[in-house]
Amino acid sequence: MPTLQRQDGLALDAADPLAPLREQFTLPDGVIYLDGNSLGALPRATAARVQTVLTEEWGEGLIRSWNTAGWIDLPRRVGNKIARLVGAAPDELVVTDSTSINLYKVLSAALSIARADAPQRRVIVSERENFPTDLYMAQSLAAQHGMQLELVEQGQALGRLHDDVAVLLLTQVNYRSGALYDMAAVTAAAHAAGALTVWDLAHSAGAVPVDLNGAQADFAIGCGYKYLNGGPGAPAFVWVHARHVNRVEQPLSGWHGHAAPFVFTRDYQPAQGIARYLCGTSTLLSLAALDCGVDTLLAAEPMGGMQALRRKSVALSDLFIRLVHEQLSAYPLTFATPLDAARRGSQVSLTFDGDGYAVMQALIARRVIGDFRAGDKTRGDADLLRFGFTPLYLRYVDVFDAVQTLRDVLDSGVWREARFARKGAVT
DSSP: OOOOOHHHHHHHHHTOTTGGGGGGEEOOTTOEEOOTTTSOOEEHHHHHHHHHIIIIIITTTGGGHHHHSOGGGHHHHHHHHHHHHHTOOTTSEEEOSOHHHHHHHHHHHHHHHHHHHOTTOOEEEEETTSOHHHHHHHHHHHHHTTOEEEEEOTTOGGGGOOTTEEEEEEESBOTTTOBBOOHHHHHHHHHHTTOEEEEEOTTTTTTSOOOTTTTTOSEEEEOSSSTTOOOTTOOOEEEEOTTTTTTSOOSOOOGGGBSSGGGOOSSOOBOSGGGGGOOSOOOHHHHHHHHHHHHHHHTTGGGTHHHHHHHHHHHHHHHHHHHHHHHSTTSSEEEOSOSSGGGBOSEEEEEESSOHHHHHHHHHHTTEEOEEEOOOTTTTOOOEEEEEOOTTTOOHHHHHHHHHHHHHHHHHTGGGSGGGTOOOSOO
């Protein structure tokens, strides 16, 4: 197989039917952005939309805009757009609060259902490498419900589905390795064992095709600021299967989840359907920004939608893997991500036998932006260099240039300079 050259990337870009989608974004000149799996890029439409909400809807409309501008319905309207990306039906998904808070709601609901249906089931199963906030919430809820949280190694959860398991809590794409679960197969196995599933879609919504209803999933939550391009701190979303949504009350019984919030009764009566998973007043400026971000993904629908985006993300990450093999085999880099595209999301993680943080900082200084995730040293976990491949705005030639820059950083040894070892608060 001939060695690939930069002009091959340019040819791929020239033939790419999704290439026009890049024009939806404001990207800094000369920057190769490989961190959309942590924070999505800024859509061009966002600044004007937020300005309109500020100056016209808030500044001129004032409180009238809850009705005249439709503020009150925005969590549902944006939720219906996200539903198209994750296989949910209209009015089954709502945008609200943060990923952590939504996880608290749905995991609490799942435990309540499990306790009512099978009180002998007292165990929540998750993975040691699940995102820490998910585990923190599960720890807290296990204690509150008199249950036990058990953590297994990545890929071993199905082997722990015994008759004492109430809930299986998994992130569909692992934030460290990028490993991807087959949601339908895992959910079917959990149901066969009598357990409910709670899925975190933070690294899969907008990155890989998701079919919540097709998989018969039970509960799901997800993030708005990664692949959905909603901006820093964007609100999250929550989905509950129709068979469960009205069975129990979620624990955060705020007024927007009330059946009639503006009747102002003293007792709480939950709304029917997914609206009961709302809590307090929505963050309207952030919701407006997220609306623009979701639109950047829906713009791909005439071109094949999530299936087309997935094909390109696989092609981009396959190209990165091949170039690392071809150009960087002499360096102490190893892949932490499955090489089989069917088993990974839209990122590739590398380990480096050395100071990986410094390598990433040296890359960022050369305007190739990925990120670093430290491993749990008490368990001997490796530090990771993470690279996200967002097909909406990443070009094939960017992958060539990123790998060449990584090679330059390693060849020159510039990463050993003291300035790159100083850690910031956020890595």
